[in-house]
Amino acid sequence: MQIIRFMTKEKKMAWGTGYDGHTATLLRGDIFSKFLDTGQQISVQTLLPPIQPAAIFCIGLNYRLHAQETGMALPEYPVVFMKNPGSVIAHGDAIEIPFSCAKIPEVDYEAELGVILKSPVKNVSEARALDHVLGYTCANDVSARRWQKNGGGGQWVKGKSFDTFCPFGPALVTPDEVGDPQDLSVECILNGKTMQKGHTSDMIFSVARIIAYLSQSATLLPGTLILTGTPSGVGFTRKPPVYLTPGDVMETRIEKLGALENRVVSENIETLG
Numbered sequence: 543m544q545i546i547r548f549m550t551k552e553k554k555m556a557w558g559t560g561y562d563g564h565t566a567t568l569l570r571g572d573i574f575s576k577f578l579d580t581g582q583q584i585s586v587q588t589l590l591p592p593i594q595p596a597a598i599f600c601i602g603l604n605y606r607l608h609a610q611e612t613g614m615a616l617p618e619y620p621v622v623f624m625k626n627p628g629s630v631i632a633h634g635d636a637i638e639i640p641f642s643c644a645k646i647p648e649v650d651y652e653a654e655l656g657v658i659l660k661s662p663v664k665n666v667s668e669a670r671a672l673d674h675v676l677g678y679t680c681a682n683d684v685s686a687r688r689w690q691k692n693g694g695g696g697q698w699v700k701g702k703s704f705d706t707f708c709p710f711g712p713a714l715v716t717p718d719e720v721g722d723p724q725d726l727s728v729e730c731i732l733n734g735k736t737m738q739k740g741h742t743s744d745m746i747f748s749v750a751r752i753i754a755y756l757s758q759s760a761t762l763l764p765g766t767l768i769l770t771g772t773p774s775g776v777g778f779t780r781k782p783p784v785y786l787t788p789g790d791v792m793e794t795r796i797e798k799l800g801a802l803e804n805r806v807v808s809e810n811i812e813t814l815g
Contacts, residue, residue, distance in 0.1 A: 589634055603617050643688070720798050
């Protein structure tokens with residue numbers, strides 16, 4: 543099942559399935575337990591991110607070819623960082639180039655498979671880890687490279703957590719429709735040009751291993767979003783580098799999950815204090 547979260551014309555949040563670009567079949571119930579398909583068609587006013595994440599864990603350098611293009615050694619353990627849940631936006635929303643990143647281009651794209659958990663997870667085995675997956679989604683780990691490398695005191699979180707830097711959606715796709723998460727193509731298309739074209743089989747750490755690793759003596763809450771790393775082809779490794787600029791249109795496409803599209807704009811200067 544493909545599940546969307548959206549606003550109705552009455553400004554109420556709702557869940558739906560069978561989205562055709564305009565309407566969806568209304569679902570009632572709890573996304574973390576069971577939905578009832580009402581059969582009622584309802585107009586979709588505005589798409590929302592499939593969930594509001596309880597936390598966002600991210601894995602860096604998790605594709606062999608991406609590690610190779612950066613000139614870095616393959617990691618022995620998953621490289622873990624986090625993003626601010628306040629950075630999430632939906633399909634169709636705009637990615638903002640922060641005011642602090644406007645003078646020197648640095649905002650990069652990273653197409654990623656997103657994994658959403660349905661139940662509390664702690665000390666789960668790799669063999670049972672996928673039992674706790676609610677669904678999968680397209681995501682993009684938008685990154686301010688100068689901030690990532692130099693502006694965070696050696697930590698990546700700030701450079702990854704500006705507002706609008708975590709687009710994901712348009713839908714949550716349940717595991718029965720996805721099958722093996724290590725058998726999916728992943729692409730990023732910028733202004734109609736394919737910039738990234740990878741496959742989840744190139745992951746160093748599988749989705750199951752990532753969940754098992756993150757859950758070691760640490761409870762992962764329902765609604766946790768995990769970004770599983772990006773394939774090769776990111777902007778900062780290109781010659782010359784390619785960074786996002788206002789007016790760009792970016793698509794994140796993942797096999798069986800659809801396409802996440804976001805345009806790029808400048809941050810509204812009126813929001814500055």
